[in-house]
Amino acid sequence: MTDINMDRRGLLGAGILGAASLGLGTGASAKNPAPLAPHMSKADFAGAMKAFRAVVGNEWVFGDEDSVAPYTKVYVPDPTHRHVPVGAVCPETVEQVQEIVRIANTYKQPLWTVSTGKNMGYGMTAPATPGQVVLDLKRMNRILEVDADLGTCLLEPGVTYQQLKDYLVENNIPLWIDVPTVGPIASPVGNTLDRGVGYTPYGEHFMFQCGMEVVLADGQVMRTGMGSVKGSTAWQAFKWGYGPYIDGLFTQSNLGVVTKMGLWLMPKPPVYKPFMVRHAEMADVPRIIEAMRPLRVSNLVANCNLMMSASYQLAMFKRRNEIVPDGMPLDEASIKKAAKANGLGMWNTYFALYGTEQTVAGVEPIIRASLTASGGEVLTAAEMGDNPWFHHHSTLMEGGLNLDEIGLLRWRGAGGGLAWFAPVAAARGVEAERQTALAKEIVEKHGFDYTAAYAIGWRDLHHIIALLFDKSDAEQEKKADACYRELVTRFGAQGWASYRTGVNSMDLVAQQYGAVNREFNAKIKHALDPNGILAPGKSGII
Amino acid sequence: MPDKTTALAIAGVTLMALAAPAIAGQKLGEAQAIRTPETIYAKTCGYCHGRNVGPIILGRGLPAESVKYIVRHGQNGMPAFRPTEVKPEELEALAAWVEKSEARKGEHGQ
């Protein structure tokens, strides 16, 4: 904790400093409000907000600076304050969503849909383009069905992972959930719709999604898969339905408002055994990937393998100035020293075995042999004990809840700045070697640190780079913005495009997926949503 | 519009919920009910505060008004929480509870 922070805390505790004076940081003010959508007049906006109030009640529509404030907080760099919503509307039922969509068409008021709105490091509830009203579905948080035999559930968008987990525990249902790192405040529906990931064998969330209900831009309600067949019992059991498979159209997109989603839940395995493999050198990463790929492709290791760099791990629980003095580069020797002191290597690879006593005992020696041959130390709870990093990842790999990784946001100064950059490659060691070199060159040029991880999903390799900056420092925010754009552009030039991106860079990334693909998306968009009321700019689709 | 009896019944239910947080579980098909400060702290704030992420906030006499403001606006690394996440009446009770709270053994600040 810096001295400045200490002082401010002391003052806050004594009630001397009004919290309001700490500042909003959105750039909007009563004198200079966030701009409306370019085609809209003040009267249109006022008309839409009035009509929304008639649907959900005054208390669930937010349109002034103070009440919209919770919707404006972002971690991503936004030096020109482009990503600021103008309002929010919070329905409780599907019928209300339909009404809101009809009103939005009347006034051409764009709506930015969120489920729980904790898309942290990608924009939280902030929209991709100016002038949008957030359609906040958090109040729709009913757990509609849980089938303990089939291992399925049907959820509304506002159900958090915490709510689902509590329900399973309270009702003694032996099914697991699979969380992204930030489970307690995020949602299965929101995360899956952005094609997020987690750390049990059900970690590729969209693969384990089954059936949706969607409010279309014209206000109709559509069910996907078996959901539209009268009397079907298989809505949550059979993914594909009949004809073109369309669920994917509603992920990372702006073609509908998802109001229900089916998901598969993993039966709690009799044995769960987490591992960490410690490698001593930065240069070891290609070797780890080469050793891991066959284990993962064959599904001998059934969950995603997360390879965490020492700097990423340290940034979770330490401040930068505990490792190197402020203003100094984060050099490898200092990282190594700090890593060692905390029981970490330069790369720390996490995976787990799930099964019965026999299957785990049968697989473990095979895995140990190939990872040891890669130069790693294969460690378990027996060696790692209550090491906080091991504890954190062990929790995640059994779908446990925590928010420890938010500590990343405090790495530098007052913190609060994070943009995820996540380019995709095939799971081959050489790709990682080249990517690490390129990423380090770019982030260091802009004065930032290489705090990154690699993940082998199945056959793919995600490079997950946390661009951490001090958002209270306007200059640093500008630099982070420039750095992020350079990362996207230069990685893209090598064929490494992002699997997902923040509101600050959606158009930039969309360009990398080619003109034909963009046009295809645009055609569908214009056919389904001619007034462009659903989340314009999401994934670069207008 | 709820009549007087329903309003009283609701108040009664809220009081019972406050007295017995253990049975406040969510039922199938029903939206989450109003939660006690204790529950919200355990299931949201307490994952960061007193653990590995945020400063200790219990037992410091933090003014309720400041707590409310910070929850709604976020602060540096802390995300903001919207009225759909922590309901207005939940936040009132939570902020007052934080202000009056005692320090907890075993918590550590960051």
Ligand SMILES: Cc1cc2nc3c(=O)[nH]c(=O)nc-3n(C[C@H](O)[C@H](O)[C@H](O)COP(=O)(O)OP(=O)(O)OC[C@H]3O[C@@H](n4cnc5c(N)ncnc54)[C@H](O)[C@@H]3O)c2cc1C
């Ligand atoms: C430290 C840290 C670690 C993280 N780790 C992970 C991780 O391991 N894995 C991971 O995936 N993410 C991770 N994240 C990113 C993010 O916080 C999570 O992905 C989170 O689950 C997304 O927020 P949410 O669930 O509230 O979804 P939301 O914010 O509600 O939704 C995400 C997006 O999906 C779309 N959407 C949502 N709901 C609807 C709907 N009903 N209809 C149509 N479109 C909709 C919108 O475009 C929305 O912006 C991490 C973030 C941080 C800060």
